[in-house]
Amino acid sequence: MTPPKPQARPDKVSLWRYLKLFRQDLLSAQPQRLYRAWMAEFRTPFFRSYMINQPELINTVLKQRPDDFPKSNRISEGLRPLLGDSVFLTNGDTWKRQRRIIDPAFEGGRLKDTFPAMLAAAQACVDRLRSQSGSEIECEEVTSHAAADVIFRTLFSVPIEHEIAAQVFEKFRAYQREQPLLNLAAFIPLPRWVPRFHSTKTRRNAKEIRALIGRLTTERAAAISVGQAPDDLATKIMTTPDPQTGHRFNTDEMIDQVAIFFLAGHETSASALAWTLYLMALYPEWQEKLAAEAQMLDEPSFAAVSKLRLSRDVFREALRLYPPVPMMVRETTCPERFRDRDVPQGSQIVLSPWHLHRQERLWDRPDEFDPTRWGTENGKKCQREAYIPFSAGPRVCTGAGFAMVEGPLILSMLLRHFRFDLIEGRTPVPVAHLTVRSKDGIWLRLVER
Template identity: 80%
Template sequence: MTPPKPQPRADKVSLRRYLKLFRQDLLSAQPQRLYRAWMAEFRTPFFRSYLINQPDLIQTVLKDRPDDFPKSNRISEGLRPLLGQSVFLTNGEVWKAQRRIFDPAFEGGRLKDTFPAMRAAAQACADRLQSRVGNPVEFEEITSHAAADVIFRTLFSVPIEHEIAAEVFQKFRAYQREQPLLNLAAFVPLPRWMPRFHSRRTRRTAQDIRALITRMTQERAGQIANGTAPDDLATKIMTTPDPSTGRCFDTDEMVDQVAIFFLAGHETSASALAWALYLLALFPEWQDRIAAEAHALDQPDFSAIAKLRSARDVFRETLRLYPPVPMMVRETTCPEQFRNRGLPTGAQVVLSPWHLHRHERLWDNPDGFDPSRWSTENGKRCQRDAYMPFSAGPRVCPGAGFAMVEGPLILSMILRRFRLETIPGKTPVPVAHLTVRSKDGIWLRLVER
């Protein structure tokens, strides 16, 4: 049984046809040959784009010479209204200063500190599902709620039921439905003064979210000043000075960082968790393995995470098949030579976890679901050279370790109490919006274990 995958388009279409397909769905707009190609060129009247799947070229871009390949400003345009100047969008010295403040909050010891809040959110998710036993359940909604709860508990020490947290969650869901992964600015070079094609509704929703985050940030700043702030991620980030300059984030800068923390930590985790639950419904023998190991959670201790091996392997395999962020774009700052082909300054370099993770020349059984692959020689080699759900190099997601605790934990907490079954006629179709989601949701039936 092969998990669902978008049907690639024909190899040759006109630019007009491609743009139409692209706006409908980023994934199915791409040709089949990208699952075998080491490199491909795409030309528009405005710029050239080069997708690279060759591992040594990816290492050059992400690890060896990252400063020569900054994030493309074209791609950031679609997210600018919400994220401002967050660490996800910036480049150069601004980005480096932000990471010097941001990274200490996600060091190994902090994961242990956030575990009780994360576990409480996972337990609350399982408790909410109790009333849904026997009925079809749309799990993208469930995982969005759970991932948002994790964010608010670990970041601001409040559950999702908190008034402002609940409102941010609802507004963010609206933003996710309104905003595509890329907008027209990704294809057309626009002068700075020209409007960026964000709808009025998108801009208003982003403003509402940022206003709510500002309230929470200002309240926390007051608690820090009074010595009453809880020891959570928000406090850690807001009180960590840049070791080079000694300055901390001001309120506006902190709002930018909270916005990306919510986007990266909520939206991506929700996507991966929903697909993981669907894959487990397709392959019930893995449900039983996870349930057996989940007894480790009887002891509410961080050490239990190391015992959730099957859940970890399933979550890792889900991130391979359905990477939440399917494509990343960098830009050349000088002429480059890749595979005997010249790349001009300003060319777009596309790194596609979606294609790399399913590359037919790299992976054994690339479209199949096989969590045991990570103990094979091919799996170990590909994990090192051809696996980047969190990006790689200096710009690797700082929350990668956080996600690899959260995902297996929530899967284990659900499966220790319930079984999941697929529903005939409800096969999900992957599409890319802000992240890889299902076109019509992920519907499963919940059965008490």
């Protein structure tokens, strides 16, 4: 049995049909040939885009010459109401300054410090689910709640039930449902003063989320000023000066960064965990292996996480099949020559983890679920060259190490206490909104062990 993926569109459709499909779901808008192509060109009346699916080209863009391929401003149009000038959207010196302040909070030693908060969130998720044993549950809702809880506990030392945290979570869910991955402005070049076609609801939700985050950051700044702030990620980031300039984030800058921490740390983890639970239901023999391994958590400690090897391999395989961020877009700052093809300045360069992770010329059995592949020569080679769920190079996700502790930990905690079973007629269909989610949710039957 092969895990589900979207049905590819025909190779040739009209531009307007393509734009309509792209806005609805950029995964099913792509033709089947992209799973084999090293490079593909797409032209609109306004710009050209080139999808690169060859490891050497991806290495050039992400690792060797990242400054020559900044993030495309077209893609940021849909996210700017919420994220402002966060590290996810900025480029150049601004981005480098932001990373110099943020990165120390996520260094290796800090992961051990955040583990108790992650464990508490995982246990809280288990406790919430006990009353639902025997019922059908929507897993994306469960994992979204758990991942949001992790973010608030590690960032601000408050659980998801905290008044402000709960409001941010609910308003973000509304934002996620309303906002497509790409705004119309991604396709049509517009001056900065032209309205960006965001719906009233999208703008209102973004404004309210940012106001709530502003309350949390203002309160934290006050606590820091009197020496009464907890030693969590928010305190670390707000008190870390740029080693080159001595500058610290002010409240507005911190709101931008917290917004992306919540988006990247909650939305992406929720997507990955939900798909992993579905794969466990689809392959019950693997679910039982992980449930047995999860007994390592009888005495939970940060050291125990390193023993969850099967859980880590399963989570890594879920990230391969269902990368939370399916596509990333860069822009050329000068004319390029890729695969004997001229790429003009200002072109959009699309890097697609979704297609790269299923590239038929690279991976053995690319559409199959096989956590053992990471121990094979093919799997090791592809992990180095064709596996970018967190991007790669200088712009690799700051929280990649954080996610690879959080994901296997929550997965193991859930499987230690519950079995997840398939429901007939409820096969999920992957679609891309802010992240790769299921069109109608991921529904499984929950059974307490």
